[in-house]
Amino acid sequence: MAKKQKPTESANSPRIYEASLGRDGAVKKGNKITQAQAVALRRIGKDVVVCGPDLAANRDLAKAIEGNANGRWKRCPPHPNAGAHALPHYQPDPRPPDGHTFYETPNRKAK
Amino acid sequence: MKYFSAESYVRFNENDGQEADTAHTAWERAILEYRRYLKEHRDMMPTRVRMLAEKTCLHDALLLGRQMHRSVGQNGVDSRRLLTIGLQLGGETIVLNYFLCDSPKEFKPKKDWPFSKDQLHWLYDEVAVNEDGHTATAPPSFVHRVLLSDGSELEIPFIDLILDRFRLRTSQDVLAVASRANENSGRRKRRAKSG
Numbered sequence: 001m002a003k004k005q006k007p008t009e010s011a012n013s014p015r016i017y018e019a020s021l022g023r024d025g026a027v028k029k030g031n032k033i034t035q036a037q038a039v040a041l042r043r044i045g046k047d048v049v050v051c052g053p054d055l056a057a058n059r060d061l062a063k064a065i066e067g068n069a070n071g072r073w074k075r076c077p078p079h080p081n082a083g084a085h086a087l088p089h090y091q092p093d094p095r096p097p098d099g100h101t102f103y104e105t106p107n108r109k110a111k
Numbered sequence: 112m113k114y115f116s117a118e119s120y121v122r123f124n125e126n127d128g129q130e131a132d133t134a135h136t137a138w139e140r141a142i143l144e145y146r147r148y149l150k151e152h153r154d155m156m157p158t159r160v161r162m163l164a165e166k167t168c169l170h171d172a173l174l175l176g177r178q179m180h181r182s183v184g185q186n187g188v189d190s191r192r193l194l195t196i197g198l199q200l201g202g203e204t205i206v207l208n209y210f211l212c213d214s215p216k217e218f219k220p221k222k223d224w225p226f227s228k229d230q231l232h233w234l235y236d237e238v239a240v241n242e243d244g245h246t247a248t249a250p251p252s253f254v255h256r257v258l259l260s261d262g263s264e265l266e267i268p269f270i271d272l273i274l275d276r277f278r279l280r281t282s283q284d285v286l287a288v289a290s291r292a293n294e295n296s297g298r299r300k301r302r303a304k305s306g
Contacts (some may be wrong), residue, residue: 025168046124049268053204055130055132055135056128056131062127067126067179074124074226074241075123075124076170076171076234077120077123077135078138078142079165079168079170079235079255080114080115080142080145080146080235080237081165081167081168082168083168086168088135091171093170093226093227094227094229094230094260105135
């Protein structure tokens with residue numbers, strides 16, 4: 001009898017990391033975390049980032065995290081002066097809490 | 112706003128995947144076009160205006176308040192006008208002091224603005240050179256356009272500005288200073304005893 005295969009993460013699946021803001025608006029990746037951990041971090045105002053090559057998948061997962069954590073959200077594109085590594089993000093609307101759910105795009109990556 | 116308008120921000124928030132993708136591409140294109148505009152006009156900008164246009168990111172700063180100041184000349188006509196805007200961004204208070212060349216304008220948000228109007232904060236801004244009336248002897252003036260989180264837009268015509276940043280002291284900073292002072296005082300007492 002064939003063994004049940006564990007579902008594996010495809011290379012295109014978005015991954016979630018703790019995040020912090022570096023110089024010039026760059027978003028720095030920390031430890032890899034689960035979606036539930038990301039929601040918990042966002043509830044206390046910490047930053048998280050969704051990484052991967054698929055813009056729509058990253059954006060949808062980031063939206064789900066922010067929505068579950070803080071309810072009403074808005075999606076903010078990068079400010080023109082925030083630097084080449086600044087990422088679009090979700091944030092509560094209105095604040096608090098602080099922090100952002102960032103997501104990568106094909107041209108903008110976390111460090 | 113020419114590049115980062117309220118409409119393009121609302122479009123960026125579209126829920127539909129394809130519309131959101133289109134808005135994303137349009138926003139990235141607007142950033143490139145704005146940078147090209149700044150590059151073409153940077154020689155006309157004094158250093159402080161160039162810093163504001165190219166390096167300053169006030170996105171998400173809380174608007175603390177704004178005030179107009181007037182200095183009336185001998186003939187009763189406004190001789191100088193200054194606009195100050197106070198912002199809080201992270202652990203910093205930022206004050207923008209604009210030396211105005213005309214009256215600022217405020218454009219009210221559209222009725223169907225879909226975002227919260229609480230906690231008014233800075234979203235996006237752009238600087239433009241006002242080339243009308245610019246001659247070899249008359250220096251150029253500038254316009255700072257700002258989109259705020261309630262959907263309203265400010266248009267500030269100015270000739271120069273000063274941007275001040277102040278670090279906010281938190282209660283932790285105060286405790287750290289007090290703790291260092293106690294340690295130093297203890298060290299001095301021990302030295303005095305042993306000496």
